[in-house]
């Protein structure tokens with residue numbers, strides 16, 4: 001490993017970051033082709049079914065691939081999936097050395113480096129691996145634990161209030177700057193999830209309204225279908241909305257929601273709610289990460305089940321006389337790998353939950369912090385486009 005390798009792998013990581021939230025169930029991967037110390041091709045995987053990062057980087061490099069090195073954040077695939085093997089493309093392009101960040105843990109796609117060795121192309125792996133693991137965490141969670149990564153996002157006042165009391169006007173907790181950060185978070189997660197009461201009381205749009213952003217899948221958990229209704233504004237927005245409920249929910253409501261375009265998945269009433277939600281959404285192929293946006297009741301179910309992996313707490317410099325508390329934990333939960341960022345007048349605390357069973361933890365103390373910092377604290381060029389009506 002050399003400083004030069006680190007520098008070019010960092011460039012490949014910057015490409016991979018462009019793919020965050022767009023590739024599930026595939027991993028977000030980036031690549032650069034380097035000839036005589038200069039980057040001559042760049043690429044990232046734009047989405048499942050589309051060519052992989054290496055293909056774009058090789059294409060851009062053209063004839064300069066002969067004798068060049070390629071840096072890829074994840075081992076080139078060695079299988080015929082929806083696209084031909086990248087290992088073969090690298091060979092055919094005349095690359096002389098392949099440098100990868102991490103070996104592919106997916107047995108179906110692994111073996112690229114072995115193939116390259118068999119045709120005489122040298123390789124090296126493990127360059128900036130820990131940083132790359134952060135970017136790949138949702139993908140790794142899917143592979144190792146068979147479930148999506150859950151990231152909790154909560155906004156609160158200094159005295160821990162998350163919402164006004166039922167019947168009172170809605171409380172706006174955080175600033176425009178913090179709200180923009182939430183749109184960045186939506187952009188890099190595959191799905192947004194909220195509870196039924198939040199859907200009814202706030203009637204949010206749940207879209208990603210930042211420049212260049214894309215809408216995640218919307219998931220609403222309303223076990224008894226007591227709160228959601230076919231006139232919810234999110235059902236008129238582009239993208240999918242999936243409502244989770246128990247099998248015995250009101251059949252008329254089920255039909256009305258279906259008619260309004262909502263997809264529906266059943267929850268298992270014999271399982272704890274959070275586990276049952278995870279089981280249902282694990283069937284949806286392209287959800288590897290979920291941004292859990294509340295409310296406090298749903299968030300508490302997840303927290304108390306030990307199923308929250310990352311947390312984003314937006315703390316506003318306000319003290320509210322009354323309202324609903326943020327979370328109701330049944331034990332102490334400690335955040336680690338923490339980072340604080342200022343967002344206008346608010347603070348964003350990001351962290352990783354210590355509550356998970358660390359013995360089963362296949363990762364190395366990772367949180368997207370660094371990359372989130374890159375993404376969240378972007379130049380002014382990113383603005384939230386205002387909808388005609390207000391809404392989160």
Ligand SMILES: NC(=O)c1ccc[n+]([C@@H]2O[C@H](COP(=O)([O-])OP(=O)(O)OC[C@H]3O[C@@H](n4cnc5c(N)ncnc54)[C@H](OP(=O)(O)O)[C@@H]3O)[C@@H](O)[C@H]2O)c1
Pocket residue numbers: 153154155156161162163164170173194195196197198199201202221222223224225226227273293294295296297298299324
């Ligand atoms: N500060 C923030 O970051 C933030 C974020 C989102 C929302 N909010 C605020 O939070 C408030 C709503 O939050 P909330 O905590 O009241 O509700 P919620 O978390 O949005 O929804 C809870 C859902 O869980 C269901 N549920 C509750 N207990 C259950 C049980 N034992 N078994 C099965 N299902 C159960 C509820 O159904 P039933 O109604 O049928 O019980 C409801 O569908 C709103 O005012 C919203 O503005 C704040």
